[in-house]
Amino acid sequence: MLSERRLQVLRAIVQDYVGTEEPVGSKALTERHNLGVSPATVRNDMAALEDEGYIAQPHTSAGRIPTDKGYRLFVDKLAGVKPMSAPERRAIQNFLDGAVDLDDVVARTVRLLAQLTRQVAVVQYPSLTRSTVRHVELLALAPARLMLVLITDTGRVEQRMVDCPAPFGESSLADLRARLNSRVAGRRFSDVPRLVEDLPEAFEAEDRGTVSAVLSTLMETLVEENEERLVIGGTANLTRFGHDFPLMIRPVLEALEEHVVLLKLMGEAGDSGMTVRIGHENAYEGLNSTSVVSVGYGSGGEALAKLGVVGPTRMDYPGTMGAVRAVARYVGQILAES
Amino acid sequence: MLSERRLQVLRAIVQDYVGTEEPVGSKALTERHNLGVSPATVRNDMAALEDEGYIAQPHTSAGRIPTDKGYRLFVDKLAGVKPMSAPERRAIQNFLDGAVDLDDVVARTVRLLAQLTRQVAVVQYPSLTRSTVRHVELLALAPARLMLVLITDTGRVEQRMVDCPAPFGESSLADLRARLNSRVAGRRFSDVPRLVEDLPEAFEAEDRGTVSAVLSTLMETLVEENEERLVIGGTANLTRFGHDFPLMIRPVLEALEEHVVLLKLMGEAGDSGMTVRIGHENAYEGLNSTSVVSVGYGSGGEALAKLGVVGPTRMDYPGTMGAVRAVARYVGQILAES
DNA sequence: GCTGGCACTCGGGATCGCAGAGTGCCAGAC
DNA sequence: GTCTGGCACTCTGCGATCCCGAGTGCCAGC
Numbered sequence: 201m202l203s204e205r206r207l208q209v210l211r212a213i214v215q216d217y218v219g220t221e222e223p224v225g226s227k228a229l230t231e232r233h234n235l236g237v238s239p240a241t242v243r244n245d246m247a248a249l250e251d252e253g254y255i256a257q258p259h260t261s262a263g264r265i266p267t268d269k270g271y272r273l274f275v276d277k278l279a280g281v282k283p284m285s286a287p288e289r290r291a292i293q294n295f296l297d298g299a300v301d302l303d304d305v306v307a308r309t310v311r312l313l314a315q316l317t318r319q320v321a322v323v324q325y326p327s328l329t330r331s332t333v334r335h336v337e338l339l340a341l342a343p344a345r346l347m348l349v350l351i352t353d354t355g356r357v358e359q360r361m362v363d364c365p366a367p368f369g370e371s372s373l374a375d376l377r378a379r380l381n382s383r384v385a386g387r388r389f390s391d392v393p394r395l396v397e398d399l400p401e402a403f404e405a406e407d408r409g410t411v412s413a414v415l416s417t418l419m420e421t422l423v424e425e426n427e428e429r430l431v432i433g434g435t436a437n438l439t440r441f442g443h444d445f446p447l448m449i450r451p452v453l454e455a456l457e458e459h460v461v462l463l464k465l466m467g468e469a470g471d472s473g474m475t476v477r478i479g480h481e482n483a484y485e486g487l488n489s490t491s492v493v494s495v496g497y498g499s500g501g502e503a504l505a506k507l508g509v510v511g512p513t514r515m516d517y518p519g520t521m522g523a524v525r526a527v528a529r530y531v532g533q534i535l536a537e538s
Numbered sequence: 539m540l541s542e543r544r545l546q547v548l549r550a551i552v553q554d555y556v557g558t559e560e561p562v563g564s565k566a567l568t569e570r571h572n573l574g575v576s577p578a579t580v581r582n583d584m585a586a587l588e589d590e591g592y593i594a595q596p597h598t599s600a601g602r603i604p605t606d607k608g609y610r611l612f613v614d615k616l617a618g619v620k621p622m623s624a625p626e627r628r629a630i631q632n633f634l635d636g637a638v639d640l641d642d643v644v645a646r647t648v649r650l651l652a653q654l655t656r657q658v659a660v661v662q663y664p665s666l667t668r669s670t671v672r673h674v675e676l677l678a679l680a681p682a683r684l685m686l687v688l689i690t691d692t693g694r695v696e697q698r699m700v701d702c703p704a705p706f707g708e709s710s711l712a713d714l715r716a717r718l719n720s721r722v723a724g725r726r727f728s729d730v731p732r733l734v735e736d737l738p739e740a741f742e743a744e745d746r747g748t749v750s751a752v753l754s755t756l757m758e759t760l761v762e763e764n765e766e767r768l769v770i771g772g773t774a775n776l777t778r779f780g781h782d783f784p785l786m787i788r789p790v791l792e793a794l795e796e797h798v799v800l801l802k803l804m805g806e807a808g809d810s811g812m813t814v815r816i817g818h819e820n821a822y823e824g825l826n827s828t829s830v831v832s833v834g835y836g837s838g839g840e841a842l843a844k845l846g847v848v849g850p851t852r853m854d855y856p857g858t859m860g861a862v863r864a865v866a867r868y869v870g871q872i873l874a875e876s
Numbered sequence: 877g878c879t880g881g882c883a884c885t886c887g888g889g890a891t892c893g894c895a896g897a898g899t900g901c902c903a904g905a906c
Numbered sequence: 907g908t909c910t911g912g913c914a915c916t917c918t919g920c921g922a923t924c925c926c927g928a929g930t931g932c933c934a935g936c
Binding site for chain 4: 244
């Protein structure tokens with residue numbers, strides 16, 4: 201177990217390195233933080249921290265920089281979450297309150313998050329599978345062609361074409377529309393399959409094929425996880441990665457375009473609470489020199505989707521976590537109101 | 539007027555510079571292209587081309603590189619559009635044919651374009667204002683709250699909430715829905731305002747407020763040009779900008795996030811035919827060191843929207859233009875089929 | 877109008893030296 | 907035991923210097 205002072209030294213190293221982007225030495229440390237001991241003592245502590253793997257020297261006889269393990273300890277034990285100031289919170293709320301629809305909420309959230317953290321922001325659209333159904337609409341586009349429109353409580357709209365095995369009359373259509381809505385409106389997506397499975401039985405034999413087709417299309421829409429959409433913003437902040445950004449930026453940009461990868465990454469993060477993945481903790485190689493801070497957000501007590509930021513491992517964790525948490529809360533409120 | 543040979547020299551300079559990324563000298567030129575004259579002659583030609591502003595020297599006693607004006611002449615007079623090879627065309631078609639809906643078409647198009655050109659691809663969603671209406675749907679979410687859903691012939695769906703000044707009965711709703719659709723289904727968006735202006739008169743006084751509200755929301759949806767969506771891909775290709783990419787990349791990334799700017803840029807480009815904006819020809823400062831190749835695409839003879847790529851001014855213009863044109867054609871076909 | 881020759885220029889890479897920051901270790905003080 | 911000051915050592919980074927090569931402009935001659 202590390203002594204209290206050594207933890208303080210680690211904290212100071214992380215803070216200084218995050219601020220200056222340069223390896224920090226024992227002398228500078230004692231000057232900037234009043235640790236109450238001499239550089240020589242700090243040197244000993246640093247040697248111990250290095251033995252434990254919390255910090256490293258880029259080259260012999262240079263200062264130390266934190267390792268992923270060092271950041272991990274910092275995040276877990278040494279740093280809290282820095283709350284947003286009152287004006288900041290007001291600004292967040294004002295900015296998000298101006299949104300007119302779901303797309304706008306998401307777009308604004310991404311912008312906001314990127315600006316607040318000065319990093320790359322990632323926002324996942326509210327997941328279909330955890331939302332509830334507001335309304336299901338059926339439109340006859342042609343005698344044997346229907347359009348199925350699904351509207352969620354978060355304002356998301358999904359539509360699919362359905363080709364009917366047989367012509368489907370207007371009255372049958374109205375009947376199906378009414379029955380469908382009475383069963384599923386207000387229910388969670390995950391419950392839908394159970395709620396509608398016996399629906400074909402209520403119809404004449406000739407219409408059952410069509411009803412089944414509609415239902416299976418509905419299921420597909422619910423299940424289709426590749427429909428999990430992401431919006432990304434603030435990529436210009438990648439240029440603030442540090443001096444070696446030309447090397448890092450490419451794999452990161454590639455990763456950001458691979459929405460599948462990002463979704464997996466954010467999906468793996470725990471459902472509740474904030475998750476911080478530091479450097480090599482990210483399974484995806486392109487993000488090995490970045491940290492990902494993510495948190496669930498939702499209209500109720502439950503998370504509908506995730507949002508977060510991607511930045512250099514050398515980031516201001518308390519500030520970033522504070523911003524991410526605050527934004528997630530306000531977005532949740534907005535969604536709950538609408 | 540420049541002599542034939544000087545134009546050849548310019549063409550050779552552009553080609554070599556695009557290939558090597560390095561200033562090209564007179565000796566190298568005569569070795570790689572058989573111009574039939576000696577380096578000394580070429581030097582004279584280069585001096586003339588420099589006087590005219592087509593090429594420039596980065597430093598005294600270095601080779602020449604094309605200026606924006608030089609690229610302009612190259613694109614206008616010296617280079618054609620390089621057609622895609624048959625296998626390439628097949629690959630494009632196969633790739634796009636797999637798309638299941640409009641979002642997928644756009645997403646695939648962006649990926650394809652980025653891969654083919656190895657540059658940043660930009661695809662605008664089919665414009666609302668130039669599409670035709672497939673269907674308008676009205677749903678009662680609450681006694682005085684409607685949802686308006688607009689479905690276009692390109693498969694795009696837009697939805698808006700409408701707050702009614704007075705409760706609106708189910709029969710009035712059905713009536714309005716039917717009347718609306720009979721008037722606007724199949725018609726161009728631009729014709730809609732004219733077609734529905736007298737609609738409130740057909741309703742009872744108590745319902746007119748709601749009908750007007752619905753109509754004005756519909757108009758908003760049609761007009762709302764900031765709803766013009768863009769999808770961007772291949773940003774990782776920015777790292778191939780050249781040796782000075784660390785300096786260029788930031789403003790370009792910023793420009794790419796400013797969808798408004800991009801939309802304006804692509805909007806200004808002529809409606810028909812391919813447009814190439816080279817370097818400083820782009821009004822937006824951040825893109826002064828890039829070229830933008832864009833072209834309209836659409837299901838019929840008319841362009842519904844634009845797509846294109848953003849790359850370094852030092853790009854393979856014939857190849858890029860060929861790819862952009864080919865992709866636009868196939869996307870148009872796909873949209874026409876659906 | 878083209879060519880070969882020639883003197884000139886300049887950028888980029890390699891080499892060298894130096895100052896500064898940082899380290900590890902040790903002997904001594906509290 | 908723990909901290910401290912001192913000291914010798916090791917690097918990196920920066921600037922100065924040098925040199926080579928590629929490229930140019932110009933000129934006289936074909």
